[in-house]
Amino acid sequence: MFLRSVFVAGTMLGGLLNSAYAAPTTVTDVTGREVTVEVPAKRIILGEGRQIYLLGVLQREAPFANVVGWREDLSQADPDSYAAYAEKFPELKDLPTFGGFKDGTFDVEQAAALKPDLVLMNLESKAATEDAGYDDKLAQLGIPIVYVDFREDPMANSVKSMEIMGKLTGHEDRAKEYVEFVDQQMKRVTDVLAKAEFTRPKVFVDRAGGYTDDCCLTFGNGNFGEYVEIAGGQNIAKDIVPGTFGTLNPEQIIASNPDQVIVTGGNWEAYVLGGAWVGVGPGADMTAAHAKLKALSERTAMTGITAVKTGEIHAIWHQFYDNPYYFVAVQRLATWLQPQLFADLDPEATLKELHERFLPVSYRPGYWVSLND
Amino acid sequence: MTDTAVGEQGRGFYRALVLRRQLILLGLALALALSVCVDLALGPARYSLGQVVEALLYPGSVDDQVRVIMWEIRMPVALMAVVVGASLSIAGAQMQTILNNPLASPFTLGISAGAGFGAALALAFGVALVPFSVEYIIPVNAFIMAMLTSLAIYGLSLRQGVGSETIVLLGIALVFIFNALMSLIQFFASQQAVAAVVFWTMGSLTKATWPKLWITLTLLAISAPLLARRGWQLTAMRLGDAKAESMGVRPRALRLEVLVIVSLLASISVSFVGTIGFIGLVGPHIARMLLGEDQRFLLPGAALSGALILSAGSILSKTIIPGTVIPIGIVTSLVGIPFFLYLILNRRAASW
Numbered sequence: 001m002f003l004r005s006v007f008v009a010g011t012m013l014g015g016l017l018n019s020a021y022a023a024p025t026t027v028t029d030v031t032g033r034e035v036t037v038e039v040p041a042k043r044i045i046l047g048e049g050r051q052i053y054l055l056g057v058l059q060r061e062a063p064f065a066n067v068v069g070w071r072e073d074l075s076q077a078d079p080d081s082y083a084a085y086a087e088k089f090p091e092l093k094d095l096p097t098f099g100g101f102k103d104g105t106f107d108v109e110q111a112a113a114l115k116p117d118l119v120l121m122n123l124e125s126k127a128a129t130e131d132a133g134y135d136d137k138l139a140q141l142g143i144p145i146v147y148v149d150f151r152e153d154p155m156a157n158s159v160k161s162m163e164i165m166g167k168l169t170g171h172e173d174r175a176k177e178y179v180e181f182v183d184q185q186m187k188r189v190t191d192v193l194a195k196a197e198f199t200r201p202k203v204f205v206d207r208a209g210g211y212t213d214d215c216c217l218t219f220g221n222g223n224f225g226e227y228v229e230i231a232g233g234q235n236i237a238k239d240i241v242p243g244t245f246g247t248l249n250p251e252q253i254i255a256s257n258p259d260q261v262i263v264t265g266g267n268w269e270a271y272v273l274g275g276a277w278v279g280v281g282p283g284a285d286m287t288a289a290h291a292k293l294k295a296l297s298e299r300t301a302m303t304g305i306t307a308v309k310t311g312e313i314h315a316i317w318h319q320f321y322d323n324p325y326y327f328v329a330v331q332r333l334a335t336w337l338q339p340q341l342f343a344d345l346d347p348e349a350t351l352k353e354l355h356e357r358f359l360p361v362s363y364r365p366g367y368w369v370s371l372n373d
Numbered sequence: 374m375t376d377t378a379v380g381e382q383g384r385g386f387y388r389a390l391v392l393r394r395q396l397i398l399l400g401l402a403l404a405l406a407l408s409v410c411v412d413l414a415l416g417p418a419r420y421s422l423g424q425v426v427e428a429l430l431y432p433g434s435v436d437d438q439v440r441v442i443m444w445e446i447r448m449p450v451a452l453m454a455v456v457v458g459a460s461l462s463i464a465g466a467q468m469q470t471i472l473n474n475p476l477a478s479p480f481t482l483g484i485s486a487g488a489g490f491g492a493a494l495a496l497a498f499g500v501a502l503v504p505f506s507v508e509y510i511i512p513v514n515a516f517i518m519a520m521l522t523s524l525a526i527y528g529l530s531l532r533q534g535v536g537s538e539t540i541v542l543l544g545i546a547l548v549f550i551f552n553a554l555m556s557l558i559q560f561f562a563s564q565q566a567v568a569a570v571v572f573w574t575m576g577s578l579t580k581a582t583w584p585k586l587w588i589t590l591t592l593l594a595i596s597a598p599l600l601a602r603r604g605w606q607l608t609a610m611r612l613g614d615a616k617a618e619s620m621g622v623r624p625r626a627l628r629l630e631v632l633v634i635v636s637l638l639a640s641i642s643v644s645f646v647g648t649i650g651f652i653g654l655v656g657p658h659i660a661r662m663l664l665g666e667d668q669r670f671l672l673p674g675a676a677l678s679g680a681l682i683l684s685a686g687s688i689l690s691k692t693i694i695p696g697t698v699i700p701i702g703i704v705t706s707l708v709g710i711p712f713f714l715y716l717i718l719n720r721r722a723a724s725w
Contacts, residue, residue: 213580237696272495304437
């Protein structure tokens with residue numbers, strides 16, 4: 001505790017020294033707006049709590065040191081990560097929180113009272129923010145808004161957002177190091193597939209399988225659907241579901257006869273008590289997860305499909321879908337879909353390295369499980 | 374003209390009328406049968422008609438996948454469409470009758486909204502209104518809230534000076550309350566849960582299973598005869614409370630009895646398939662336009678027309694975008710409303 005206080009004090013002192021050199025810098029955010037900000041920004045408001053995923057990489061020892069307020073959505077959306085962060089950085093519980101959990105419920109008056117240098121907003125809240133005129137109001141107070149994104153289009157925007165945030169916080173080197181790591185990890189999949197001759201197994205992505213009685217939610221040509229294609233599979237819903245999210249007729253799954261089924265899961269005990277969902281995620285109970293995955297494979301919609309006969313049914317942490325650590329999911333999918341090509345790829349090692357080199361919280365296993373395990 | 378001649382003429386007219394109505398009912402029944410057959414024959418797994426018939430007649434002798442698709446996927450959905458369509462339509466018809474108001478339906482009286490609120494509580498926060506019901510938490514929650522809504526409406530209607538117009542207003546007030554509570558839940562819930570709540574409120578037949586079908590069917594089979602027994606009294610109710618009373622009907626008691634039966638019908642249906650608001654309003658109106666007020670024809674007519682709309686909706690919901698199923702509530706409204714508008718704009722005599 002003492003050491004941490006010393007460290008926090010040290011960072012703050014460093015910040016004070018740095019602030020002597022604070023200079024207006026223009027950054028281009030993910031929407032293409034040019035915003036001028038005094039960097040490094042010392043007082044930041046997180047328009048969405050999950051932005052700590054990125055900030056944690058940049059300020060590993062004290063991710064909340066420069067955060068003066070945030071939207072309280074992390075505890076709801078990703079309770080496991082929230083618990084891990086709260087354990088290590090109990091000060092996060094004292095941070096002022098903003099409004100509800102929905103976009104556009106941001107309280108401008110409260111934000112202004114905190115005198116931030118910068119408000120970081122997520123891309124998906126742009127419409128609501130501009131609709132309510134918050135951007136104009138904050139501009140009149142001289143508070144810039146910068147939009148980042150790691151949820152709408154994680155593949156394209158996570159890396160860009162990391163670079164923007166690195167610039168804003170004065171940790172450009174750290175951001176660069178991380179971006180290089182991500183590129184290198186993605187290349188371990190894409191480079192191999194670019195050179196190889198392979199057949200794409202048919203894959204059914206069971207989005208949040210077991211979360212509702214309805215079978216079956218899935219991804220179209222985005223998100224996990226996209227990950228599957230990048231990892232060398234063929235998403236059966238690609239030509240059926242028009243957007244990113246959709247529902248398949250259970251009969252379609254039997255008719256398509258997928259070779260593999262990927263169930264996304266997470267700890268949804270707070271929503272569906274004792275539901276059929278597969279509770280994978282950091283520190284998950286793997287025996288329970290395996291049993292639930294087995295139960296899901298016995299649903300009507302899975303009757304007689306190849307994946308059930310071969311046991312190629314896997315569950316993976318649902319939160320990878322809107323998370324800057326998506327490359328780990330892509331690697332894991334690649335090893336499932338093309339085991340011969342990726343015999344030497346170890347996604348668990350990647351995830352461990354990510355935690356050891358970049359993240360403020362330590363690695364806990366449990367992000368995936370296979371029926372054949 | 375002599376009295377006998379008038380009598381003969383009247384009898385002839387009445388016989389022709391009854392015959393015509395019987396033929397309309399027969400036509401509706403045939404259309405429904407055809408619709409169910411088409412519903413069973415169509416699907417993304419393109420089986421030939423021969424395979425379909427074989428799987429239906431000899432489930433033991435066909436491939437496992439064919440059997441499962443026919444008996445576990447297509448059949449419960451196709452039959453659930455019929456049973457839920459009939460239940461909601463009967464419920465709507467009798468609500469309109471006892472409240473003497475063309476706007477009454479499970480939807481406008483707040484029963485659907487109450488069910489939606491119960492389901493949303495379960496979907497967003499995992500709140501079980503009955504502690505031991507974890508496995509069926511969503512339908513049980515929906516059912517309890519729907520029944521509470523009906524009881525509230527009934528309780529308030531017992532107060533002195535509350536007429537049938539007031540009951541409809543009470544229902545509309547309840548709809549607003551539940552909508553506000555629903556928005557509140559969505560405001561606090563996670564993205565994932567909001568998506569689930571929104572999807573639930575669109576209504577979907579893919580949730581159908583055999584046990585759910587049997588429960589709904591049993592209730593329909595019990596309540597239809599109970600309502601048919603009150604047939605002439607209900608017909609008399611349409612003349613107004615005072616006239617009905619002069620014919621020996623006790624309007625308050627009858628209203629209570631019917632309200633309880635139709636609340637059960639609507640609540641069970643809605644809690645299993647989600648909000649399908651349109652059927653309960655339009656099914657009975659179509660039946661009334663085709664068959665008139667006489668309960669002997671209105672009751673089966675409403676059941677058949679409701680079942681037909683939902684069955685046709687079920688076919689469309691899976692064929693508009695092959696491979697996916699568009700929520701049935703959306704389809705029935707989009708397809709049924711133009712038809713309904715055609716009927717009300719072209720009818721000759723006003724029934725209200």
